[in-house]
Amino acid sequence: MADGAQRKPTRIQMQKRELIREAALDVFSAHGFRGATLDQIAEAAGLSKPNLLYYFESKEAIHAELMDRLLDTWLNPLREMDPDGDPLTELRGYIQRKLEASRDYPRESRLFANEILQGAPRLGSELSGPLRALVEDKSVVLRQWMAQGRIVRMDPQHLIFAIWAVTQHYADFDVQVQAVLGSNDEARFHDAAATIETLFFKGLLPR
Amino acid sequence: MADGAQRKPTRIQMQKRELIREAALDVFSAHGFRGATLDQIAEAAGLSKPNLLYYFESKEAIHAELMDRLLDTWLNPLREMDPDGDPLTELRGYIQRKLEASRDYPRESRLFANEILQGAPRLGSELSGPLRALVEDKSVVLRQWMAQGRIVRMDPQHLIFAIWAVTQHYADFDVQVQAVLGSNDEARFHDAAATIETLFFKGLLPR
């Protein structure tokens, strides 16, 4: 295949590339970009390093592809919040989805956290682009709900930050959470959901 | 100085070691342990690499010393929560102190976050030791307040997690926050404090 045009990828190429993405997600999410090595990824994928580099141009290329797919997954729970729905139901649902994402996709959460923590050098303008736009968009909805007196008035952007923070915490700071609680894997997310629910919808002060 | 016993460190030693800690905090918090290099730290401190290694045994040793000092600073705001005080005042104060820590010591927050994110390999047993003990301790206090009907009943440990999450978010995810808000440095922490206050003490639902 000497011509510059890309030919349709073979079945093996699709499989192996997926295998590599999976392995890379493991390694990158656990060690960050700099901390991860091609050897680790290759081993996790059960391939030799040169073989790995047959499927991906470079370490950066693997990471970039993971990043690409990440942001969408990341923002979908928020996208699904329906402007025409009932505020209580919609917010409850959004928090629920975010918490489930932390439970079911902790590696993705950590990959994202690693990237942001280090200044988002590779996620770059995605943040001030699509992410900002979506938050802006949903803030309008929240403000409407507030104006209608259906939820308490507060800064909608910071409200979204608060939801992100409390839910992602359970994926990103998992070690700490487990150290405090002493594992008990099943109860953890149930109790977290209950606490967040009470805190957000009732508040701390008895009425 | 050939004898094994440590002699009292000179003035220069104290100064230079502090200089190095400061530089290392910059570099480690921005890139994580693996991502940071001795050359970067040396340059940030204005020293040559061998000179740096004259003051610290190894890269690990520098990081370890930062870690040592970190946990105490980290837990102090929670320690200060007074069991005999007014619940509302105490919780408000704790959230306030935590938010101020995020504003005034973002590097320390990120250093901590980096460590936890990657499985806390070097902070190790500090989490299931002193940290867990303190949370356990303050949970008792919170449970008492709940039993007395002075704050709404919920899981005290998860409540503490929620406070950690929403406050540290502003240090650890700063890039994201700025991308969404468009900097405006002054207002940021003020608005954050107001939103958390409303959310935690009033909740989302109008009464």
Place this chain on the structure above:
DNA sequence: TAGCGTTCTGACCAATTGGTCAAAAGACCA
């Protein structure tokens, strides 16, 4: 089954990185 494109490998490379060492340069006090 022969041929050809795809997949895979071992050997290798240059750059980076944590760390060492002998010796030079400074600082301080008798």
Place this chain on the structure above:
DNA sequence: TGGTCTTTTGACCAATTGGTCAGAACGCTA
């Protein structure tokens, strides 16, 4: 001023790391 201890440096090293390359092995189809 000389001598001794502390501080600093340039040169160097071994290990690791991202990446290359020529060719071997494989697998599909004519």
